[in-house]
Amino acid sequence: MSVSEWITTAEAAELSGYHVERIRELLRESKVAGRKFGPIWQVNRTSLFEYLHYIESQGARRGPKSQK
Numbered sequence: 848m849s850v851s852e853w854i855t856t857a858e859a860a861e862l863s864g865y866h867v868e869r870i871r872e873l874l875r876e877s878k879v880a881g882r883k884f885g886p887i888w889q890v891n892r893t894s895l896f897e898y899l900h901y902i903e904s905q906g907a908r909r910g911p912k913s914q915k
Contacts, residue, residue, distance in 0.1 A: 852892055853882075859890040863899055873898065 856874075860867040870890060874881040880894035 853884070853889040854892050854895075856888055856890060859892075859895050863895060 854862070856867050856870045859865075859870045859879075863870070865873075870879075871888070873879045874888060874890065879898050880891035881888055882891075883889075
């Protein structure tokens with residue numbers, strides 16, 4: 848079974864650890880590729896992972912902060 852190239856913003860948020868609003872912001876800023884399927888915005892899975900890899904290579908953190 849192949850993995851879908853397009854995922855919902857909710858799926859992108861779950862995979863990335865970002866809030867869904869941050870995913871929408873990344874779409875608006877064209878930092879990840881997305882397109883609209885009817886009324887629903889979807890994120891290109893490859894584009895999301897490329898962005899996350901780039902951010903991690905820069906030493907940036909993402910997702911919820913760990914509690915001490």
